[in-house]
Amino acid sequence: MALQKHLLNDPDTLVVDSLAGLCAVNNQLAFDPPNKVVYKAGLDRSKVALICGGGSGHEPSHAGFVGEGMLSAAVCGNVFASPNPSQVRRGIDLVENDAGTLILVKNYTGDVLNFGLAAEQYAAEHAAKSDKVKFIVVGDDVAVGKTQGGMVGRRGLAGVVLVYKIAGALAAQGGSLDEVYNVAQYVSGRIGTIGVGLEHCHVPGTAAPSHSISATEIEIGLGIHNEAGNKRISPIPPLKELIPSLLDYITSTTDAERSFLPFKHDGKDEVVLLVNNLGGMSELELGGVVRATRDELATRKIVLSRIISGTIMTSLNMPGFSLSLLLLPRADDANAPKASAILSLLDAPAQAPGWKWSSGAAPITPTPLAPAPKPNAKRSADANSVVSAPNPAEFVAALERVCAALIAAEPEITRMDTIAGDGDCGLTLKGGAQAVQKEIAAKNIAGMDLVGDALVIAKVAETEMGGTSGALYSIFFSALAQGVQAAGVGKSSTATPELWGTALTSALNKLYTYTRARPPSRTLVDPLAAFVEAYGSGFSAAVKAASDAAEHTKDVDAKAGRSAYVDSAMLKSERVTDPGAWGVKIILEAI
Template sequence: MPDKVNLSTGDSADDLRKREIIRGRPKFGSVYLLGTFFINAGSHAAASVAGHKADQDRSRVGLICGGGSGQGMLSAAVCGNIFASPGPTQVRCAIELVDNDKGNYTGDVLNFGLAKEQFAAQHPSKVDKVKFLVVGDDVAVGKTQGGIVGRRGLAGTVLIYKIEGALAEAGVGLDEVYSIAEWVSQNIATIGVGLEHCHVPGTMAGEAHLTSSEIEIGMGIHNEAGVQCVSPVPPLSRLVQTLLDLLLSQSDPERGFLSIQGSGKDNVVLLVNNLGGVSELELAGIAREAITALSARGVRVLRVISGTFMTSLNMPGFSLTLLLLPSSSSTAAPPEDVILRLLDASTSAPGWKWTSCAPPSELPPPPAPLISERAADNALKVRAQDVQGFVLAVERACNALDKAEPEITRMDTISGDGDCGLTLQTGANAVLARLRAGSISGEDVIGAHRHGGTSGALYSIFFSALAQSLSTSPAGVVAVHDWSRAVSAAHEQLYTYTRARTPSRTLIDPLAAFSDVFTANPSDLRSVVEKAAEAAEATRDIEARVGRSAYVEAGLLKRERVPDPGA
């Protein structure tokens, strides 16, 4: 936002003065993510933060909203200081700027209410042309606690803005806009969660409120503390279930803000809102988990809206909002399809993210397990000499990988892109799952398994070549010399797909050591393992020529002296 108004617009001095008042001056800089005097859900552009629309259609209801700067709402017309409400003079000037034939609609509490009364006092003939609605969708505040002060307004407000804007654009009268908005405000609920509080620009960074093992539920957008601190941080699936308990509970006397019917009769709109510090990738994962959890509870999601709509500056957290759609038996509510059409209405407001105007698609079923190459050829199974020992060996290796994930990830954060530990852990846990399901056994040591990443491709090539060699075992039982021959053949086959050769500071170094020693003396497994371990540790002092480490500054690798995580 420019510091001064463009004086070449031809506007009157009074208009310019009003604009300056409305814009306000946050203490710590302009933190308006978006600013509009009203949401325009149709084809016309939303109003500018610098003033009202030049071509405003005064035959339609004007919408005004506002609050403290830093919340990053879709529409923050009248901006106060960070986390502080704008004054009544600013709000009243906004009302005058968008004054029209249909009336105006404002939303905040004391200062907006005061501005409404002052406007009515100055314009007695327009006393019924301004309506006022407070939105309180926070379910973290229980009914007893919020009985006097009321519940806080969170991201659910954004859905109300969108619905109001679409109604106003369609030319609906003030009373109907207000009536539908009021109904929506009574059927909407939001809960937020964060890993830390936000930092207000221009102030000294405070100490961390939470430890690395804690997460806070019920945080407000004004940096208020939550109502529940959970440690250790639960997995997303369990966290989402906790949030849905607060949103949907009918047994908790302090909750039950939404009239859930149960038995699959409830349809909702889901809003996944970024509180400021969450990536798009994470939001997508949160949305998917929420849809899955709601479906399991018999709640059908008809629309999903995900993005950054109402923030708490840079808070690393998110909120879930549910708008409970009216049932077919409800007579006092607007029809469900009307609410959905209003949310689906096109808009040029830059803060409104594109959304699919349809229910989320069904999640695809998990892919069928890959059949073994042996089964595909209808050939005999290749059996391990020690069936139980084979299974225990695979299990021990996978458990060791799972346990080593944090250390491997730490090493890869220094020498690579930080995903090696998680990639290996994912593959190991998938193998463990197949072991438990009985699809891997020592009765048939040849099988196929999916694994991701560059290293996953190398592993898959190596083990596929290993399987090809083992499949030629004449007796149908794999002996030590069969393993030795297969490892050597697989090693050579892998070299046809990679340029890496020892010393390379990659997984090739311990693999080559393992293959060479095992081929030479397959009966001395202790020496084989020791040589492979030595080669892996030696990668800490090898100059990176291939692999991800080749892109890392050489001085960093010398200073840190971490072995290659893949090795």
């Protein structure tokens, strides 16, 4: 279900509170609270003014784009509700000027009617200036086909912000009303946008939604007001499969329902890409979307001239993103602006907090990277100083059991770590286990050279696990390799319980050199130390001691590690063991 908790004073004052906060951040703005109009305080009335607006809940759209080089004013309604004509009329009056006003609205019925009515009222009352107010409706959604859209046309989505930026830059440079109108009209007809979400959003102050997207589904084509999309896909595909299908919606010239843009697919199509966070997506994931889209456009031989990425037009806290492509004109396109001119306007500086930084240049074309040389984890040693397992097949089978057990335990360890730490321990151990499986499959771990095997595992911990756990495991196994090697110097031998005991004690002491954790500390050191110290009593007894120590961490005050920063009373009330300690328990029990 969508997140239904919000931090606010009152749902009824949220929009005004938010706009007041925006104006505190940007002191070039002025605010008319009764009409929810944000506008430039020091307006140059010799230049064309641009007004936009619509329902709130799409921040930074629309008010976040008011500023020098972009919009002159934004008229804001309540969440997902169009402002009324009186509000819009107030906005027009606040930016009244000598050069004229261009009103830009997304294609939603309420916005078109209310902004249109205000424009007509202004023209009726100012006959001498009736030609000084122009109106453009922008629709860039490609999810809704031509038949379904009928006379209504395409919905307005994040692509409209590209129109704000290009038209706003031209107005700031002194373009006439006709010039600004013409470039805005041209650009608005060359944009396609498709959205995709993992879940719908929740409007503050409303009841919980009755519909939901399941945990295994993704919805394509959903609108920015919680409108359902046109398709759900399950299971959720990887980006390398999802992105091509999304781009098909925008670039197709064979789909009679969605051939909105005149792509020619001859290697000369040139586009601007806008990757938009719909509100609840992490920057980490958004970067992956950018990379996947860039690579897919390169595969299609579509020239990518600019990338703009960030939170542009949201649907409150919706976890999802949208892709917009602006198809630039070709050199031989009749009655079209130059592509270089459009890019210049896009690159022009804008003092608007919602506009995202861009490089002002085409992105680097992806090229295949040469594979990095694989580090040789095996040590250089005298061929006569090899220590092997008594039964190499059993040794490898034990490691395979360990890997399978860690992978199976990932959900439970992750649950523990979301309470006791930062939530990544389960995935860290799973990643290490999967990497060890690959090394076993490649026969880099075979039980014939235990020193080399330990070093391979140490390298896996270092490179595939990362973080604190990866470092601890890597140090321990590197030290274990040293201990085994020291016991086998000058001879070829088979590992004995005594050799293992000596090597384990040496490895634990070496680990203590780099961590202050000592049992009981509520860390992985607790079961590890218990195992090593009880090893002389036999392997089974040592495993039992380690398991007991791991279980006991639920009653131990954290002195080190991830849990040291978590409220100890909460940990004890939750009765959750330390995730890292639980991982050691699983490893030893699997062996």
